[in-house]
Amino acid sequence: MAKFKRVLLKLSGESLMGSQEYGIDSQRLNDYATQIKEIVEKGVQVAIVIGGGNIFRGLSGSTQGFDRVKGDQMGMLATVINSLALGSALKNHGVSNRVLTAIRMEPIGEFYSKDKAVESLEKGEVVILSGGTGNPYFTTDTGSSLRGIEVEADVMLKGTRVDGIYTADPEKDPTATKYEKITFDEVYSQGLKVMDLTATAMCKENNLPVIVFDMDTIGNLVKVIDGENIGTYVYNN
Numbered sequence: 001m002a003k004f005k006r007v008l009l010k011l012s013g014e015s016l017m018g019s020q021e022y023g024i025d026s027q028r029l030n031d032y033a034t035q036i037k038e039i040v041e042k043g044v045q046v047a048i049v050i051g052g053g054n055i056f057r058g059l060s061g062s063t064q065g066f067d068r069v070k071g072d073q074m075g076m077l078a079t080v081i082n083s084l085a086l087g088s089a090l091k092n093h094g095v096s097n098r099v100l101t102a103i104r105m106e107p108i109g110e111f112y113s114k115d116k117a118v119e120s121l122e123k124g125e126v127v128i129l130s131g132g133t134g135n136p137y138f139t140t141d142t143g144s145s146l147r148g149i150e151v152e153a154d155v156m157l158k159g160t161r162v163d164g165i166y167t168a169d170p171e172k173d174p175t176a177t178k179y180e181k182i183t184f185d186e187v188y189s190q191g192l193k194v195m196d197l198t199a200t201a202m203c204k205e206n207n208l209p210v211i212v213f214d215m216d217t218i219g220n221l222v223k224v225i226d227g228e229n230i231g232t233y234v235y236n237n
């Protein structure tokens, strides 16, 4: 029995590279589609936001001489590319879905509105919300918190390549230990970097709990949906 009725699933663009240096790994894409199909079949309403770091990041673009705003716009377009790839993989797996864009670009996708997103969710369609927030200086984590709050998701599931929030970045500090749960205030006061501060503040202020979990291990998404404690639960105290 699914623990949640409606979820906002954030997928990392970087994870989509799989073992490649750049771009989209078709095996990883199919693994994502299979896992998403499994939770849709359990009756969960699924909204997805996917990052763009496998293709372009605005901030690193600015170190290569791009204007920050242009770089961020390139990053947002990268999230649209990933969204189209995921939508098409889901379709191949028989999962009906709709890609909405935060920036007008019909016919690539329809312009986002809460009403359109909720209408799709209520029909049992997966809705992929692309283009981040549509604004520079934001991230897809913030895009996910914003959309999660707007569509009134029960939880934001941050699927990433680490299996939760640690006392320090586990990719840099092997002695770091994992939290089973932690409050938004603790994430902030301890300066934990797993999600950016804007996204953390939005989730806290609007009471949207977050579960950070390892999405690259097949089977984890359904475990999270079934309420297994495999990641880190972030909540308001």
Ligand SMILES: Nc1ncnc2c1ncn2[C@@H]1O[C@H](COP(=O)(O)OP(=O)(O)O)[C@@H](O)[C@H]1O
Binding pocket: 012, 013, 014, 015, 051, 053, 141, 159, 160, 161, 162, 164, 165, 166, 167, 168, 169, 170, 171, 172, 192, 193, 194, 195
């Ligand atoms: N305290 C922490 N606990 C867990 N992960 C952390 C922490 N600090 C930094 N990280 C890093 O955060 C990253 C996860 O964020 P994610 O948003 O998936 O990456 P990106 O969006 O940049 O692709 C991991 O790669 C991990 O190394």
Ligand SMILES: O=c1ccn([C@@H]2O[C@H](COP(=O)(O)OP(=O)(O)O)[C@@H](O)[C@H]2O)c(=O)[nH]1
Binding pocket: 011, 012, 013, 014, 050, 051, 052, 053, 054, 056, 057, 058, 059, 071, 072, 073, 074, 075, 076, 078, 079, 131, 132, 133, 134, 135, 136, 137, 138, 139, 140, 141, 142, 143
């Ligand atoms: O609302 C948004 C969301 C994303 N971006 C840009 O898109 C890039 C890719 O998104 P992100 O890095 O968040 O993706 P991820 O790290 O999850 O792969 C970011 O670096 C930003 O340049 C943006 O400008 N506004």
